[in-house]
Amino acid sequence: MGKVLKFSYFLVLILLASCKSETKKEKETEVIQETDSTNSKAVNTTNKVMLFYGNSLTAGYGLDDEKEAFPYLIQQKLDSMGLDYTVINSGLSGETTSGGKNRLDWVLSQQVEVFVLELGANDGLRGIPITETKSNLQAIIIGVKQKNPQAKIVLAGMQIPPNMGQAYTSAFKNVFYELAEENEVYLIPFLLKNVGGIPELNQEDGIHPTAEGQKIVADNVWNVLKDIVKLEDSIN
Template sequence: MQTILKFRYFLVFLLLISCGGDSGAKKESQSTKDTDTENTVTSSTNKTILFFGDSLTAGFGLEVDEAFPALIQSKLDSLQLSYTVINSGLSGETTAGGRNRLNWVLNQKVDVFVLELGANDGLRGIPLQETRNNLQAIIDQVWQKSPETVIVLAGMQLPPNMGQDYTSEFRTIFPELAEKNEIPLIPFLLKDVGGIPELNQEDGIHPTVEGQKIVANNVWEVLGPIVSK
């Protein structure tokens, strides 16, 4: 009889251990779910900066993490600013091409939209009014999709071999559009880089790794105050 009782006590003991272990597992599982949820919420609170441009944004000839958008991301991270950078640069892109692919890009929420297009238009001698119209249309489309989005326009300049009249008028497109739309302007994206052989690749157009660092600084001068608010 005592043996039977002891056996019953032993079964009860095993049952308690089993229930306790299951409870612990449930708590651990729930804790893991809570942590995952917290990480998801934290990630979703990040704002987005989208760099919409051509090969200068894409980092032609370099690794993606060497292009200036990636350098901006590193800067944001170092300052513990909750922004995620998206590099939407496409080599060879013109303002017309950018206008055509814009709707697809705007499927995601964008808090800051950095518009860097126009250089390929100028190098191809595209009529300046067409370039101006396309840039304005891109600005309009971004605001139509999200009126709260901050748009930053990157100014560009052309080498003198394109002709004085053409290059002069091309240069004025960007500050005039910035003033008209009351948006921040990066006066010249390639300031202190363009035309300097040691800061450009063999083609003389696309910045080297060191050149991209300077470009990132040019961008940050305008972008920094916006994201630090």
């Protein structure tokens, strides 16, 4: 079964493993060790990788337990179906599309079967020009396709409050639809559907979902992912 990894552990340990001499057989069945506060658990990297690339929404900002974040909940769904996926949570609080573009090469050091792109919300809250946000997201999509041509890319749509004016708000929402169509990638229409703007499902800041809100977010994501993993499973 899969095991969610925080990408920082994943990359460092791959680099350490690559410095050691291995037999051909060992290289074909490489096992990475993830160390947390309690113990070390082996993760077989022959599992297919599903990488969540985002900001604090992906990282699970403000939750008591990082396993309450939606990528971890997706891992549980995959495990319950007996699907051999390892979910990597590469969410970084405060990340913008510009920052995401700059660190992309670092996270694409291994083959990825499914790449979930969840960036843009911080751009919108800061009023970054729509053209810049779209350009950065486009660059990320191109980068993923170049490094992992076989990867299924899922773009998480986002909406923002009308603070920046109706024209900006509408253009921001439409960017995700435009990119999904232009690049022929999968789209989650609105990541925070049935969560955004609902006080009881968000933390005190009114932005980040509670544990209960994260469950709904996971359902929104799974509505798109379920067909992708079924397709991958049928191919293999």
